[in-house]
Amino acid sequence: MDSLERFATEKLARLDATGLKRTLATTSRASGAVVWHDGQRLISFSCNDYLNLSTHPDVIAAALGATQAYGVGAGASRAVTGNHPLYAALESRLAALKGTQDAVVFGSGYLANSGIIPALLGTADVAFVDALAHACIWAGAKRSGAKIITFAHNSTADLTNLLAAHRAQYRHALIATDTVFSMDGDLAPLDALADLAAAHDSWLLSDDAHGLGVVPRQPGAGRVQLQMGTLSKAIGGYGGYLCASANIIALIRNRASSFIYSTGLPPASIASAIAALDFIALNPAYAALPLAKAQQFTAALGLQPAQSPIVPVILGDARAALAASKMLQEHGFLVTAIRPPTVPYGTARLRCTFSAAHGDADIDRLAGLVADLLAKKS
Secondary structure (H helix, E strand, O other): OOHHHHHHHHHHHHHHHOOOOOOOOOEEEOOOOEEEEOOEEEEEOOOOOOOOHHHOHHHHHHHHHHHHHHOOOOOOEOOOOOOOOHHHHHHHHHHHHHOOOEEEEEOOHHHHHHHHHHHHOOOOOEEEEEOOOOHHHHHHHHHHOOEEEEEOOOOHHHHHHHHHHHHHHOOOEEEEEEOEOOOOOOEOOHHHHHHHHHHOOOEEEEEOOOOOOOOOOOOOHHHOOEEEEEOOOOOOOOOEEEEEOHHHHHHHHHHOHHHHOOEOOOHHHHHHHHHHHHHHHHOHHHHOHHHHHHHHHHHHHOOOOOOOOEEEEEEEOHHHHHHHHHHHHHOOEEOOEEOOOOOOOOOEEEEEEOOOOOOHHHHHHHHHHHHHHHHHHO
16 A cells, blocks of 8 residues: 555544544435435435525526527636626626626636635735635635634624734735525624724625525625625526626636636526526515525524524534434435534534425424434433
8 A cells, every 4th residue: 555545544544433534425306305315215404405496497498598509518718718698697687686886707606715815815915704704715815825814703893803903914904704604504794894894994705605595685785895606506506706896896807816717607507597596586485485494493493593594403523413414314304414624623513404395394394303302412
């Protein structure tokens, strides 16, 4: 065994011993909330397709039509020949939705934040990042070379003190947060963050990956200069975006390496996103269902009302989370265990996500099983 093979084997053994080794299970998604997971039919409470639009006939038809018209791939980066005609329609639609002058679409949400932040910050600058911000925000901040200062999760008091202590030492400053936090489901205090950004000549970036289409627009959202998000959750497809002023978007198109050096998205992805946005605009009552379903679940458990379609059930130990996930699978539910490093050590959990297609009886049955889990834990 050579040194690389030995290194991989030892690392995997340590991960396995602590319940942190990951394996991939083949999962086929049907319409609604049903999946076939390693051959077993389950009701999934682990999917981010909150509106089930990835399987909606109108969205599929749009993707098929674009494929027939433009082919299966973009052929090059957008700066070369990959900027097919559908991009302009989607970007104008996103800008109008977010109330900004312009928008730019990336290959994914991760690519977006990995490119946006380094395009704006350098070694003379500072990024204030929420402690629970998504990994792509951290990746972008680290790539920028800027000083990174972590503020306590959703704590405007901590951020106020940190800005007062450090902002003046740097040329430019960015405050970065999720809008809806992907593992906890809570919301950022955007209005207060925008106040702090204005008071300290700082730029505010908010990642709305898990809010677009399913969480009501929050106070202060229109004051966020850098409104980033993804097309892979409620929109049901793939891609990421930034909505901002025309000058900021023009700068990003010129400076963001993850935009310049990535092949454009397939035309089907762009067309399906346009169709999904049209559907959401025409069906506000349907778009409100995932949050209502999550609140049905929290009410059944006696928890604080869910703020988004994401509800964490924190169990602490990674092996306990795996055992709980296995138990739920035996009862016909797919609720994946989320373990470090995705979440902090000691906070392994079941991450329950709710979609418009979840049946009330299934939600109540899941709540009953989770209640039993929590009773045994206490």
